[in-house]
Amino acid sequence: MTPEELIKKVRKIEIRTKALSRQIFAGEYHSAFKGRGMAFSEVREYQWGDDVRNMDWNVTARMSSPYVKVFEEERELTVMLLVDISRSGLFGTSGNTKRGQIAEIAATLAFSAILNNDKVGCILFSDRVEKFIPPAKGRTHFLHIIREMLELQPGSDGTDIGEALRFLSGAIKKKCTAFVLSDMLDCNADGSPRYEEALKVAASRHDISVIRVTDPAEKSIPDLGLVHVKDAETGAQRWIDTGSRRMRTRYADWMLRSTDAADRLLMHHRVDHVDVSTDGDYVRPLMTLFHRR
DSSP: HHHHHHHHHHHHHHHHHHHHIIIIIHHHHHHHHOOOOOOEEEEEOOOOTTOOGGBOOOHHHHTTTTTEEEEOOOSEEEEEEEESSSSSGGOOOSSSSSHHHHHHHHHHHHHHHHHHHHEEEEEEEEEEEEEEEOOOOOOHHHHHHHHHHOOOOOOSSSSHHHHHHHHHHHHHOOOOEEEEOOOOOOTTSSSSSSHHHHHHHHHHHEEEEEEEOOOOGSSOOOOOOOEEEEEETTTOEEETTTOOHHHHHHHHHHHHHHHHHHHHHHHHHTOOOOETTSSSSHHHHHEEEEEHH
16 A cells, blocks of 8 residues: 555545544443543541442551542543454455454544543554554544554464453553454364453453454355365465355354354453444444443
8 A cells, every 4th residue: 555545545534433433423432431430539537328348447447437438430541442453354345354344443433532532542463463552642643543553564464362352451451441353253173262261351351342343255155166265364275165065054154153152252251242244334333332331
């Protein structure tokens, strides 16, 4: 992509993102994500009606009088975008790739956060963390995130969602709101997710949501006869007979099994998630995600 093409694409995404964020998502984002955290404010003497669960026993013992901790709503959030830029994101059959759809959704979330005066950071990952953009505010920072999402070429080809989640847990100590934007195709041969342990740890520390972006052609394989295929991430190549009903059924079953396994894992750890397709609009799924909260 030439510098002129990049600038044009960044500008196009910025215009659409601003319109959506201001007209549709501003209030929904604020309702869904603002004021969820509580920060320690002070210690004061116990008053009738105070919640005994907020007792500060150390101060109570020292002062020989009951004291409670006082908390207030945190007025500023830190939003982290975990953006999958692995090679599988280059796939798309509907005029848009998965990576292109992910970039626009991430930009919309970022601008909604900026409008809400929240800090936004970004972790771009493949099977390793390709780039970490620390949380900050402002339009310049927002545009920097968009440019990196569009322009950065991964140094590695695979996908490791667990690595991105582990990095989040290590890099961001204070509780944040994090969005994982990926096709979530990071699983074992039996379809089980490879990122279970990392998700468990990250979800216990942060408020995580998953936006799974897929392409309709991934759900099943059409009957096209003998086809030469290549795995975008591993580079493995082989001939497959798409005319075989058994082969097509096995593939469709595996995709369904891996999707169901991911859904069960996310629900188990109370991680909100929605699906977005490259051939559809993402406004309704994002609204659904916000309303669930």
